Amino acid sequence: MAKVTLQSIADKVGVSRMTVSNAFSRPDQLSSELRRKILDTAADLGYVGPDPAARALARGRTGSVGMLINGRVGEAFATDGSSDLELLSAVADELSAHGMAVTLLTPQLDEKFFPARDVAIDAAIVYSCNAETSGLAELQQRGIPMVTIDENPRPGIPPVNIDDRGGARAAAQHLVDLGHRRVGILALQDAEKPGAADDLSTMSVEYPESERMAGWREVLDAADAEVVTRLAPLAPRSVAAEVAADLLDQGVTAVLCFSDVFAHGVLTTAAARGLRVPDDVSVVGFDDTELAAALNPPLTTVRQDVAAKGRAAVTTLVARLAGQAPEAVVLPTELVIRRSTTTARPGRQADLP
Amino acid sequence: MAKVTLQSIADKVGVSRMTVSNAFSRPDQLSSELRRKILDTAADLGYVGPDPAARALARGRTGSVGMLINGRVGEAFATDGSSDLELLSAVADELSAHGMAVTLLTPQLDEKFFPARDVAIDAAIVYSCNAETSGLAELQQRGIPMVTIDENPRPGIPPVNIDDRGGARAAAQHLVDLGHRRVGILALQDAEKPGAADDLSTMSVEYPESERMAGWREVLDAADAEVVTRLAPLAPRSVAAEVAADLLDQGVTAVLCFSDVFAHGVLTTAAARGLRVPDDVSVVGFDDTELAAALNPPLTTVRQDVAAKGRAAVTTLVARLAGQAPEAVVLPTELVIRRSTTTARPGRQADLP
């Protein structure tokens, strides 16, 4: 069967193509009887609706929003687990409410195809990207409106972030209040520059990383606490476990972790060394992922609302699309106290070999 | 500045628009000097490449593939955790290698916007959908080529599945070989029809669910084992824990679980009741997610390669797009024996109150 177009329906009903178009896209432009008749005829012909590609060209909007992530999707998303999916879900659902869909913009694999250049989108959400992320320049050149999530603010691109620093401060203050004066920090190492766990120059400089570190240090330094900082990559987990072991050997009475996953590693390592949490050592996570409450003991951590972050990004983007001025968003964080932290046990150092 | 089009570049270089188009899309159609010159001029004008929307209309292909999921993305994906993300990642990466991108097809929220009808796509992957999933009919009417993943085969749509039944058989056989003769099954309840945990009519009838159940029963029945079946919904987890408790109270010496997450629930519940795993009760999971190896004890489970499943779906789709005959795919599963299973402890029933 030949392809069904607006024209073929118009011919069959005996009206102009424009009227058929209106029947689908601007119901107020024609009488409801005629519209009914047109829609019925269209249904008879098996016509579902105006061709989205043609409509996109004519209207100048495609109805999709790109999601740019750094590295292969597998790498960007899979390492951190559930919260990325939660973010993506929130973005998809919220966009859907605004009549749009998300398209994943993978990095360029070959010369011929480059999603950031070749995929039809109206706007883009930039997530988990660093300065070298390929695609950003192309999006910018195409004049695609963007927002970033969890990123150092870039000129001209409204950022959506959480109060990483405030959350970190609250976590550190919590430990200080519990009397901890020798505190370990397990932070994130830049995947691109592996190095010794205590080589702080290899620390990831992305926004959440540096903000969290800043928050911790502000409070710990002000309290004159001793700080032992160690860096670990997200994967493989075995490395994080080793680094955690090293950290615990430094005689700290508490550990502030970059993420719940890291905290999990510390818990496991502590157990393997016969250290009780929180009696011997307190542990604080970050993010309050599902993992946090499920661990044993349940983790004291800093909560962020990942879904809200995704929704805020969409809201900001929609506002931009509507011509409103871009505005930075910072979502609150909240310290959630569970059972992995308690008062400092004095003289833990003395137990060490 | 006015929008830069092929025509504006053509005018500036002094060639026809067609030649500029060829410079970008069919390099073999013009001399390389001219191409160089055109590309340079285009770069000067800030032209990134042909407009994807216009190209889509002219070529008749959009370069995106839809991913249809049931319910809001949040519901479909978030419940099961990591493996969905893994699947999506694999699909995105593999599509990217074929010059395409994934677009998430969310369900219809209002009359005006319906992704399955209104989003420009060349093909679709149907995942985690049931018969009532909205959107399927629209895709079919649009004549969009599809594949399903983890679904009961539908006429005209090539399915990509794993050998759920074989994996379940292997798991059950493993228990039988270990001497278990009273085995619990913790299967998945249909989210749409809540009911008593032992009301088997509320069992989910989707493909993986029914296949796994069939595999378990085949082997257990053949071995004349007693079987106690209980159903739990994916969420909330507390319900699964309750159901697991009930199951353990039935004096089973082993439990076959629909997923690793369920197995996790059984482990936790067992621990809470003072039952040692595997000494008092053996537990088998399904899927071999990251969770499985991380649990204590590490879980005996049935491995499936989720990423391979995603890649296979893309391969099948690409073949269909190329006009090849659709072909069903069944990927192997493999029993992974870890430390949550051991020989049946005789007379466990006697311990019960």
Add this chain to the structure above:
DNA sequence: ACGTTCTTCTGTACCGCTACAGTACGGCGA
């Protein structure tokens, strides 16, 4: 009766690109 306003439908001109069928011309074999 006549101008005005609404409602309902139509005609034309694109949206920005690509497919395809040329045209022009230099080189090459006989």
Add this chain to the structure above:
DNA sequence: TCGCCGTACTGTAGCGGTACAGAAGAACGT
């Protein structure tokens, strides 16, 4: 010298819609 072929470039005709500015007639007020 002529025909033939391959290479390099061009002209035209869409792809399937939508925006926008009419046009035609009915309804209405004075």
